[in-house]
Structures are given as structure tokens and as C-alpha cells.
Amino acid sequence: MPIKIPSTLPAYDVLTREGVSVMDEDQAARQDIRPLRIALLNLMPKKIQTENQFARLIGATPLQIELTLLRMSDHQTRNTAAEHMESFYRPVSEVWDEKFDGLIITGAPIEHLPFEDVDYYAELQRVMDWTQTNVQSTMAVCWGGMAMINHFHGVAKHMLEAKAFGCFRHRNLADASPYLNGFSDECVIPVSRWTEIRQAEVDAVPALKTLLGSEEVGPALIEDTAHRAVYVFNHFEYDRDTLKQEYDRDVAAGTPINVPVNYYTNDDPSLAPVNRWRSHAHLLYGNWIQEIYQSTPYDIGQIGA
Numbered sequence: 001m002p003i004k005i006p007s008t009l010p011a012y013d014v015l016t017r018e019g020v021s022v023m024d025e026d027q028a029a030r031q032d033i034r035p036l037r038i039a040l041l042n043l044m045p046k047k048i049q050t051e052n053q054f055a056r057l058i059g060a061t062p063l064q065i066e067l068t069l070l071r072m073s074d075h076q077t078r079n080t081a082a083e084h085m086e087s088f089y090r091p092v093s094e095v096w097d098e099k100f101d102g103l104i105i106t107g108a109p110i111e112h113l114p115f116e117d118v119d120y121y122a123e124l125q126r127v128m129d130w131t132q133t134n135v136q137s138t139m140a141v142c143w144g145g146m147a148m149i150n151h152f153h154g155v156a157k158h159m160l161e162a163k164a165f166g167c168f169r170h171r172n173l174a175d176a177s178p179y180l181n182g183f184s185d186e187c188v189i190p191v192s193r194w195t196e197i198r199q200a201e202v203d204a205v206p207a208l209k210t211l212l213g214s215e216e217v218g219p220a221l222i223e224d225t226a227h228r229a230v231y232v233f234n235h236f237e238y239d240r241d242t243l244k245q246e247y248d249r250d251v252a253a254g255t256p257i258n259v260p261v262n263y264y265t266n267d268d269p270s271l272a273p274v275n276r277w278r279s280h281a282h283l284l285y286g287n288w289i290q291e292i293y294q295s296t297p298y299d300i301g302q303i304g305a
Helices: 010-018 025-029 047-058 081-087 121-134 143-153 199-203 243-254 280-297
Strands: 037-041 065-071 089-091 102-103 135-141 158-172 186-197 208-214 216-223 229-232
Touching: 010 047, 037 047, 037 121, 037 280, 047 065, 047 081, 047 208, 047 280, 081 089, 102 121, 102 143, 102 280, 121 143, 135 143, 135 280, 143 186, 143 216, 143 229, 158 243, 186 243, 186 280, 199 216
Parallel strands: 037 065, 037 102, 065 089, 102 135, 135 229
Antiparallel strands: 158 186, 158 208, 208 216, 216 229
């Protein structure tokens, strides 16, 4: 089944060219099924790129997905045209009374700030509490995951001495988990962050279970059953050239940055990067959608009851 998005959203043409099944409102209305309502709270500055990345993954599942794009109510983006935001995004203040089968909270390039210094953090805390009554399952990514695990469990984020940057090998620590159906014993995941969550502090919280982890960059995927959430600290959703864009930007700006680990062919930035994570990315998001489908009530109004 396809993902339902407006035909005028840039992701519609991008995904169509890639062979991802998409449909517009008129096509969706002719199907006699209830689509899963998935919301994307997009905190990244490059909104359109992030929309494409997540829509690509959740649109590859065999279920009809209705994607809703959300933004923080009062925070104004400077990197995406106002017309795009006005046309396709809803402020979270408009959806407090609505129910969603799933919510993705993205990362944000504000890792250096204490959570309480982020201008929209109070509203984000309300969003995280709201998920407990209005969202069946939440996937919080990178900084979003760090914010949510801190909010519910007090697990801290810690600054790194150097940026964790590249493609790192992770071990499958829970191969019976439904989120890891089809996963190999090891997988490679893109990482781009200045902060970390420490495994010892996660282990001190009995409610949390680490599903994927790395000796080099720590836990990558944590399940929080009590809050119907999974926290993903690395970037399965990245395109082949996303790390390259970050590297080239820093080099051009004269910002000290290492060549991303295990990313370019022969670690040579003059050669093309290689995508080593695409299949596991589709597995993770497909498994998440499958878990939502199996657990969410047909009457969406019963979510959180």
C-alpha cells in the first residue's frame, strides 16, 4: 500500500521517481480501509530533505500511511521557505485533541545546549507527555531520542571530546525483538553527533532495553515499553550523500572535522560514498509500522484509553 501525501509536496515527485508507492487525497478516499496516521515532528533545519528521508522509509511498507507534518508552534525556521511551511505543516498546538498511530520526533542540531535552554523545549515536553494519551507508538531520533529518554527517565546526554562521525558497526543485542525482525547479527549505521547516551546509565533503568549497540559509539536503539516508544540515536534515515554534505560544509567553512569513518570508498573523500545501511533502515521502519498495525485499535479514538 502507498503513503498518502499531498501531490504538491516535493517528496511526492521524489518518491515516485524512486519507485515508492504514493497516492494523493482523491486516490486514498477510494480505498475502503483505515490508513495509519503517522505524524512527523520535523525539528531539522532542512525540512524538505528530512521529509523525503522519513517518507521514503515509512512509505515502503505494505500498509496505507497518512503522513502529517508537524512543527513547533512558535519556532520559526530560517532554512525552509515560509510558503512550504504554510502549505504543508501544522503547528503542534493544532493537534492536541487528535490521535495518531505513530509519531516520529526528529533530531535537531542543538546538541550543545542544555535541554532547558532550547526555546521550544517546554512545548516539546508537552508533546512527549501528550504521546502517552494520543499516540500509539513514538520513534524519537538522535537529539529527539535523547530529549525523550531524559524527560521520562532522567538519562543524561553527555558531550563528546570529538564528534562521532561516520558509519559504525553495531551489534544486534536482542534478535528476538520484533523491531529487529530480519536484522543481521551486525549492521552499519550512520552517526553524526557531538553527544552520547551512556550504556551504563541506560542499564540502571530497568524499564529500558537496548536493542542495538556499539562499543565505539554506544547504544543506538532502545525500547521503552512503558511509554510505547523507541529511541534511535543514529541515522538510519540518511541518504547516501548526507554525511558527505555535512563533511563538505564543514571543510568549506574551515571547521575542523575528521573524514567520516567507514563511509567513503577506501576512506578517500575524493571517491563516492557507499550506502551500507539502506536495507536495515527499511527493516527497522517496516518493523515499527508492523508493530503499530498489530497493536493500534481500529477505532483511532481508543488510542491511549
